[in-house]
Amino acid sequence: MAVPIRQAARIGWYAFSQRYIKRRDKFPLVVELEPLFACNLACAGCGKIQHPHEILRQRMPVEQAIAAVEEAGAPVVSIAGGEPFMHPQIDVMINELIKRKIYVVLCTNAELIRKRFDRFDLKPSQFLSFAIHIDGLRERHDESVSKEGVFDEAIEAIKFLKAKGFRVTTNSTFFSNDTPQNIIDVLNFLNDDIKVDSMMLSPAYAYEKAPDQDHFLGVTETRELFKKAFAGDNRKRWRLNHSPLFLDFLEGKVDYQCTAWGIPSYSLLGWQRPCYLMADGYVKTYKELVETTDWSKYGRGRDERCNNCMAHCGYEPTAVLATMGSLKEGLRAMREQG
Numbered sequence: 001m002a003v004p005i006r007q008a009a010r011i012g013w014y015a016f017s018q019r020y021i022k023r024r025d026k027f028p029l030v031v032e033l034e035p036l037f038a039c040n041l042a043c044a045g046c047g048k049i050q051h052p053h054e055i056l057r058q059r060m061p062v063e064q065a066i067a068a069v070e071e072a073g074a075p076v077v078s079i080a081g082g083e084p085f086m087h088p089q090i091d092v093m094i095n096e097l098i099k100r101k102i103y104v105v106l107c108t109n110a111e112l113i114r115k116r117f118d119r120f121d122l123k124p125s126q127f128l129s130f131a132i133h134i135d136g137l138r139e140r141h142d143e144s145v146s147k148e149g150v151f152d153e154a155i156e157a158i159k160f161l162k163a164k165g166f167r168v169t170t171n172s173t174f175f176s177n178d179t180p181q182n183i184i185d186v187l188n189f190l191n192d193d194i195k196v197d198s199m200m201l202s203p204a205y206a207y208e209k210a211p212d213q214d215h216f217l218g219v220t221e222t223r224e225l226f227k228k229a230f231a232g233d234n235r236k237r238w239r240l241n242h243s244p245l246f247l248d249f250l251e252g253k254v255d256y257q258c259t260a261w262g263i264p265s266y267s268l269l270g271w272q273r274p275c276y277l278m279a280d281g282y283v284k285t286y287k288e289l290v291e292t293t294d295w296s297k298y299g300r301g302r303d304e305r306c307n308n309c310m311a312h313c314g315y316e317p318t319a320v321l322a323t324m325g326s327l328k329e330g331l332r333a334m335r336e337q338g
Helices: 005-021 062-072 090-099 113-119 138-145 150-163 180-194 219-229 244-251 286-292 312-324 327-337
Strands: 030-034 076-079 103-108 128-133 167-174 198-203 265-267 270-275 278-283
Touching: 005 103, 005 312, 030 062, 062 090, 062 265, 062 286, 076 090, 090 103, 113 150, 128 150, 138 150, 138 180, 150 167, 150 180, 167 180, 180 198, 180 219, 198 219, 198 312, 219 244, 244 312, 244 327, 270 286, 278 286, 312 327
Parallel strands: 030 076, 030 265, 076 103, 103 128, 128 167, 167 198
Antiparallel strands: 265 270, 270 278
8 A cells, every 4th residue: 555544544534624624715735845955866856955045054943843833733744955964953853753643754856865764763664754855867877966975875775775674765856858758767666666665746837946947747748748648557457646636637638726734834034935946035834834825826827937837746635635525536546545
């Protein structure tokens, strides 16, 4: 099963209670937590390390991170960056979240895992999983992160973590210079050979400050790419950590508007408006983010920056809420993800 049954049940009940019992229109499903922007790699499709040096040197205090997560109230926290293994108290942050029975997904390029693992107090838990960044097989991945040898180290880190009993997932971003066969090859390898617990995927979003601005996908390209990659029984074979409706969305079988408030981003600068991928200012609280952002300004056809975005951080929440609102889709999700 791509998502552990306890975690799926917890998220499902949380979303149901927020929507139908508390009658909240806007609530977070996952908090994207960035406790630092510094990174040990300079990936061509990411603009995070373009921040000024004084910001890159900063590390978010544990207390600040926990307070933000508690204020938002989401059942899942995805810790990204930057590179989390460069934060000297990342283990303390994770363990404090686990104490609160919050599911933690630690997103990492994995290059520092084996080098620094003994510095941290991290133990297997049903509330902790690692998400290793894998953008293709050896040549393709190393090209995307602009450094040779990173793919091999990431695979060794996956084996290292699995041997220690950790749940290990992967996160893959695909660009216009990827082919359906690229996607098939890397997911087959991760699913069948490495046997990771689950896999996430997303079309690349055009970060304004990313060094490579030439290979971001448009909507038509994205749909064609994933329609071909998912052909046959691939979707059923692969342990994909996505709702069936989001995968339908990637193929162009359904269309949605973005639910930007569903996976909000909290970083050293505050809550990012309107989403993880666009920075139109920052606010101090999630409540302020929800109540003072003009959400009607954003989305495909409203803001040109949104026109080619099909990223999971905006559209997976939409798909999850659509699944909740349909008995048929709910049963389908249980069947396909079970």
